[in-house]
Amino acid sequence: xxxxxxxxxxxxxxxxxxxxxxxxxxxxxxxxxxxxxxxxxxxxxxxxxxxxxxxxxxxxxxxxxxxxxxxxxxxxxxxxxxxxxxxxxxxxxxxxxxxxxxxxxxxxxxxxxxxxxxxxxxxxxxxxxxxxxxxxxxxxxxxxxxxxxxxxxxxxxxxxxxxxxxxxxxxxxx
Amino acid sequence: xxxxxxxxxxxxxxxxxxxxxxxxxxxxxxxxxxxxxxxxxxxxxxxxxxxxxxxxxxxxxxxxxxxxxxxxxxxxxxxxxxxxxxxxxxxxxxxxxxxxxxxxxxxxxxxxxxxxxxxxxxxxxxxxxxxxxxxxxxxxxxxxxxxxxxxxxxxxxxxxxxxxxxxxxxxxxxxxxxxxxxxxxxxxxxxxxxxxxxxxxxxxxxxxxxxxxxxxxxxxxxxxxxxxxxxxxxxxxxxxxxxxxxxxxxxxxxxxxxxxxxxxxxxxxxxxxxxxxxxxxxxxxxxxxxxxxxxxxxxxxxxxxxxxxxxxxxxxxxxxxxxxxx
Numbered sequence: 001x002x003x004x005x006x007x008x009x010x011x012x013x014x015x016x017x018x019x020x021x022x023x024x025x026x027x028x029x030x031x032x033x034x035x036x037x038x039x040x041x042x043x044x045x046x047x048x049x050x051x052x053x054x055x056x057x058x059x060x061x062x063x064x065x066x067x068x069x070x071x072x073x074x075x076x077x078x079x080x081x082x083x084x085x086x087x088x089x090x091x092x093x094x095x096x097x098x099x100x101x102x103x104x105x106x107x108x109x110x111x112x113x114x115x116x117x118x119x120x121x122x123x124x125x126x127x128x129x130x131x132x133x134x135x136x137x138x139x140x141x142x143x144x145x146x147x148x149x150x151x152x153x154x155x156x157x158x159x160x161x162x163x164x165x166x167x168x169x170x171x172x173x174x
Numbered sequence: 175x176x177x178x179x180x181x182x183x184x185x186x187x188x189x190x191x192x193x194x195x196x197x198x199x200x201x202x203x204x205x206x207x208x209x210x211x212x213x214x215x216x217x218x219x220x221x222x223x224x225x226x227x228x229x230x231x232x233x234x235x236x237x238x239x240x241x242x243x244x245x246x247x248x249x250x251x252x253x254x255x256x257x258x259x260x261x262x263x264x265x266x267x268x269x270x271x272x273x274x275x276x277x278x279x280x281x282x283x284x285x286x287x288x289x290x291x292x293x294x295x296x297x298x299x300x301x302x303x304x305x306x307x308x309x310x311x312x313x314x315x316x317x318x319x320x321x322x323x324x325x326x327x328x329x330x331x332x333x334x335x336x337x338x339x340x341x342x343x344x345x346x347x348x349x350x351x352x353x354x355x356x357x358x359x360x361x362x363x364x365x366x367x368x369x370x371x372x373x374x375x376x377x378x379x380x381x382x383x384x385x386x387x388x389x390x391x392x393x394x395x396x397x398x399x400x401x402x403x404x405x406x407x408x409x410x411x412x413x414x415x416x417x418x419x420x421x422x423x424x425x426x427x428x429x430x431x432x433x434x435x436x437x438x439x440x441x442x443x444x445x446x447x448x449x450x451x452x453x454x455x456x457x458x459x460x461x462x463x464x465x466x467x468x469x470x471x472x473x474x475x476x477x478x479x480x481x482x483x484x485x486x487x488x489x490x491x492x493x494x495x496x497x498x499x500x
Contacts, residue, residue, distance in 0.1 A: 090210040128227040153184040
């Protein structure tokens with residue numbers, strides 16, 4: 001592997017979680033997101049020679065990701081557009097300014113997931129492993145879709161608070 | 175706006191917002207960078223939970239398969255269960271390690287593959303010798319490699335000439351000395367059969383007669399983006415068989431229908447030059463492991479018009495005219 005490829009691989013590995021999240025914010029469907037990520041890595045490799053190292057890598061990468069999402073949407077004419085251009089601009093700025101501590105604190109997630117109740121873990125399993133939407137989960141569990149949505153929101157709040165608590169505790173310990 | 179931002183963000187993550195709610199979310203996100211950041215952080219958490227569950231699922235499947243194997247044998251059950259648990263634990267740990275490194279390994283393999291494609295399109299002529307390698311375990315009733323459809327029955331080693339990774343001439347000589355040729359120069363593709371004039375078609379028509387056809391990239395590409403077929407439909411890996419060489423391995427994903435079963439590309443680590451490519455065709459019976467071996471034999475410059483049918487057709491005509499008649 002030449003130096004340029006090694007450099008690209010290094011940059012890509014650190015940026016990948018943010019790019020993946022950016023694409024998820026535009027295309028909530030996990031399967032579509034995975035397909036688009038494949039296209040992005042291909043496009044990044046093909047155009048890396050044109051990347052100017054003086055410019056921020058993340059901004060350049062998010063530009064490519066945005067284009068690939070647009071290409072994906074053109075292919076699937078029925079794919080609904082979730083966020084408008086102005087909102088996507090604002091999101092690009094936000095993701096460009098994500099700092100490494102924002103990414104690293106998610107390392108505490110596993111510990112926090114283990115603290116969930118059995119019922120909440122079951123909901124997460126249906127949503128994230130089996131990729132069911134609230135309506136599908138509601139049918140399985142005999143709940144209303146609205147209650148499933150509320151429960152998922154509560155679980156995410158709980159996880160976020162748990163992660164923040166763990167970060168604070170780790171900070172105190174060190 | 176009467177909506178709560180957190181509720182809108184969560185509805186967006188689950189893909190269940192109404193049009194009106196989606197418009198509200200748009201306005202919220204545009205209203206302040208802090209709102210946009212809240213959405214960004216929420217998506218990052220959402221994404222990470224998904225990754226966690228996928229990893230967990232892979233681990234559980236592995237443990238399950240081992241547990242099933244252990245319960246199938248009731249003798250000396252206690253020791254076996256302990257053994258199975260230990261193996262499960264070890265495999266689970268190694269699988270976790272593998273899955274957590276998979277994106278890295280795969281990204282490196284994809285990056286390297288694209289470098290090979292770029293290298294393959296460098297100007298220059300390359301000649302490859304093609305051998306159909308029969309495996310010793312082949313069943314006696316098997317009728318030989320599946321890619322013999324392109325030409326005559328038994329032949330010497332066919333030859334593939336490539337220019338700039340884009341143009342080709344594929345020639346095979348039958349046992350009786352008759353020569354079959356296929357070629358293409360991006361404008362047209364053509365076939366010349368013994369005693370016939372060239373059959374000229376569209377640029378992709380005769381590529382089907384090549385061993386592995388469209389899967390010859392990075393040695394030979396017929397259109398931009400052809401290499402994506404491999405990136406999308408195959409599991410890619412990069413290995414290091416010797417200090418100086420690298421081996422790129424592509425295994426077809428189970429849900430992919432078209433294409434060879436396995437492709438291996440051996441290349442120099444220093445120069446990126448491909449010295450060997452092996453292609454295992456898809457067969458219903460996996461005991462047949464015949465494969466096509468493509469080896470670089472020369473990089474000598476060929477005549478300028480070598481890749482046109484006119485060149486070879488006139489060669490044939492001249493040869494026929496100079497041969498003594500019976």
